[in-house]
Amino acid sequence: MDKVRNAVHSIRKGGLTISAPKITQQKKLLYYDDAYMKEFNAEILSITKYDNRYGVVLDCTAFYPLGGGQPADKGVIKSERGEFRVVDVRIEKGAVVHLADEIGRQLAEGDHVKGIIDWVRRFALMRVHTAAHLMSEAVRKVVGSPLAIVGSGIDVDKARLDLAYDKSLGPLLSKIEEVANQVVKENRPVDIRIMPREEAESYVSRFHESLKILPPKVQKVRIVEIKEWHACACGGLHVKTTEEIGAIKVLRRMSKGKGVERIELAAKTS
Numbered sequence: 001m002d003k004v005r006n007a008v009h010s011i012r013k014g015g016l017t018i019s020a021p022k023i024t025q026q027k028k029l030l031y032y033d034d035a036y037m038k039e040f041n042a043e044i045l046s047i048t049k050y051d052n053r054y055g056v057v058l059d060c061t062a063f064y065p066l067g068g069g070q071p072a073d074k075g076v077i078k079s080e081r082g083e084f085r086v087v088d089v090r091i092e093k094g095a096v097v098h099l100a101d102e103i104g105r106q107l108a109e110g111d112h113v114k115g116i117i118d119w120v121r122r123f124a125l126m127r128v129h130t131a132a133h134l135m136s137e138a139v140r141k142v143v144g145s146p147l148a149i150v151g152s153g154i155d156v157d158k159a160r161l162d163l164a165y166d167k168s169l170g171p172l173l174s175k176i177e178e179v180a181n182q183v184v185k186e187n188r189p190v191d192i193r194i195m196p197r198e199e200a201e202s203y204v205s206r207f208h209e210s211l212k213i214l215p216p217k218v219q220k221v222r223i224v225e226i227k228e229w230h231a232c233a234c235g236g237l238h239v240k241t242t243e244e245i246g247a248i249k250v251l252r253r254m255s256k257g258k259g260v261e262r263i264e265l266a267a268k269t270s
């Protein structure tokens with residue numbers, strides 16, 4: 001172990017690549033086992049120097065990487081010898097890479113560490129992500145037509161939905177908000193299942209969704225369903241029941257032109 005640590009540090013001083021991520025050894029994406037996991041224990045598999053950052057691969061992780069329409073987690077990874085702040089998390093060559101501006105000199109491959117997720121941020125993202133799914137069906141219900149979602153984005157304090165609609169949603173906003181909050185109060189479960197593509201395709205079509213944007217090679221699909229309200233393919237993290245969203249607030253609407261309406265919404269706790 002000491003030999004490894006010394007080798008790592010001697011290379012690091014030169015500002016060179018320390019090692020390539022050992023992606024085959026990464027075992028578990030803990031955030032898919034339990035989206036509520038705030039802390040976890042892991043081992044450092046590799047530390048790699050990127051341009052002006054360090055990338056750390058662990059044997060397992062609860063840090064969610066950028067993707068699935070959801071921003072990456074932030075947080076801290078520490079051992080008895082040192083710690084570093086995780087400022088971004090990316091998937092690279094199939095491995096989850098935790099990026100840091102600086103890492104403690106004492107940390108090295110083979111170290112046992114504890115990962116701590118910035119839970120306030122993550123839980124806010126989970127709430128607003130589920131809110132956005134819920135809202136897409138609320139808009140369709142109120143408009144009375146299965147409008148296509150042509151774009152979406154999730155942020156810590158808000159989400160946006162772009163819908164194909166050639167009129168203004170303005171006059172309908174308060175009704176849309178009311179319908180959405182009714183579903184929040186019904187406290188519907190949010191179920192996540194992996195389905196074969198064919199089955200998933202027909203399942204989500206009941207909720208006016210399709211799998212068209214998924215590459216053909218994807219044959220197993222992760223489906224997120226707000227019970228009997230809305231289901232679609234999604235790689236992101238969600239709350240377990242709709243009441244956890246808090247309350248859905250429409251922040252604003254705007255026309256994006258060419259028959260596209262944008263709604264921005266927030267998940268409020270008070």
Ligand SMILES: [Zn+2]
Nearest residue numbers: 069234235236
């Ligand atoms: Zn989603």
